[in-house]
Amino acid sequence: MPSSRSFFVLTSIRIWLAALVIVLIGSFFYFRVTSIAPPQSPPALLKSKVKDVPRASPIKPPSSTLSSRPRTDRPRVILIIDDFGYVNTDIVEAFCRLPVPFAGAVLPYQPESRSSAERLKQNKKDVMLHLPMEGRALANPGPDALLDSLTEQEMIRRVRKALQAVPHVVGANNHMGSVVTSDRVKMNWILQEIKAQRIFFIDSRTAVTTVAAEVAEKLQIPQASRHVFLDDVKEFKAIEIQWKRGLKIAKQQGQVIIIGHVYPETLNALQRLIPVATKEVEFILPSKVLLEN
Numbered sequence: 001m002p003s004s005r006s007f008f009v010l011t012s013i014r015i016w017l018a019a020l021v022i023v024l025i026g027s028f029f030y031f032r033v034t035s036i037a038p039p040q041s042p043p044a045l046l047k048s049k050v051k052d053v054p055r056a057s058p059i060k061p062p063s064s065t066l067s068s069r070p071r072t073d074r075p076r077v078i079l080i081i082d083d084f085g086y087v088n089t090d091i092v093e094a095f096c097r098l099p100v101p102f103a104g105a106v107l108p109y110q111p112e113s114r115s116s117a118e119r120l121k122q123n124k125k126d127v128m129l130h131l132p133m134e135g136r137a138l139a140n141p142g143p144d145a146l147l148d149s150l151t152e153q154e155m156i157r158r159v160r161k162a163l164q165a166v167p168h169v170v171g172a173n174n175h176m177g178s179v180v181t182s183d184r185v186k187m188n189w190i191l192q193e194i195k196a197q198r199i200f201f202i203d204s205r206t207a208v209t210t211v212a213a214e215v216a217e218k219l220q221i222p223q224a225s226r227h228v229f230l231d232d233v234k235e236f237k238a239i240e241i242q243w244k245r246g247l248k249i250a251k252q253q254g255q256v257i258i259i260g261h262v263y264p265e266t267l268n269a270l271q272r273l274i275p276v277a278t279k280e281v282e283f284i285l286p287s288k289v290l291l292e293n
């Protein structure tokens with residue numbers, strides 16, 4: 001018969017063991033859930049893109065320089081497809097076969113950056129520079145990204161280099177960038193270079209704290225802000241909900257800026273959704289409204 005002391009020790013050991021097992025099981029499930037990569041994501045770039053949120057934007061961006069619509073026009077949709085550069089040209093061509101004008105935002109320094117820009121241009125789409133910027137997510141925004149730690153000189157050098165890496169650029173928007181777009185000084189350095197190129201800027205609004213559009217407005221750069229992200233969830237039903245949100249904004253405000261990505265799911269959804277939408281809205285290139293007025 002064990003003494004009460006050894007009984008106490010045994011009980012304590014059992015309690016400790018039980019607690020240890022619970023902690024181990026808990027952390028196993030936690031890490032399993034947090035480490036599951038989204039399907040079909042390319043390395044680093046897309047994974048980080050998806051997490052570089054918050055997406056909802058309670059703070060109202062400055063009014064864009066999009067001109068007011070001529071009386072007779074239907075609500076306007078500016079569609080931007082982000083992250084061209086690493087997907088092969090078959091996918092670029094497939095997007096280009098969508099029966100509406102759109103802008104393709106091309107990442108610099110990717111294997112298909114130049115060829116994607118060429119295809120987009122040949123197909124009369126707008127080519128935009130998709131500027132990789134530091135976000136709050138740990139993921140890497142890409143080579144030679146605009147990082148918060150850069151000096152003014154290095155920041156400017158990288159913007160110029162990126163502008164040279166993608167041909168036919170008529171505008172730019174940010175890839176990730178929740179840290180940098182929230183910094184007035186850094187955005188001023190960056191947007192001075194955009195201004196010098198006489199191209200437009202679209203704030204992707206990857207953070208509620210972004211001041212990118214505000215700084216662009218102060219610098220008198222043609223600018224606008226994203227209203228809707230189409231494909232944070234890569235499923236038709238979710239994309240359709242976002243699409244309808246976008247069309248509703250277009251009808252209420254006259255125009256909307258919708259950003260999607262080079263995902264096959266997005267392409268499939270757009271193939272289904274665009275033909276219906278063209279009955280009630282007009283798709284228009286951002287350069288037409290931001291640069292030609």
Ligand SMILES: [Zn+2]
Pocket residue numbers: 049082083130174175176
């Ligand atoms: Zn992106």
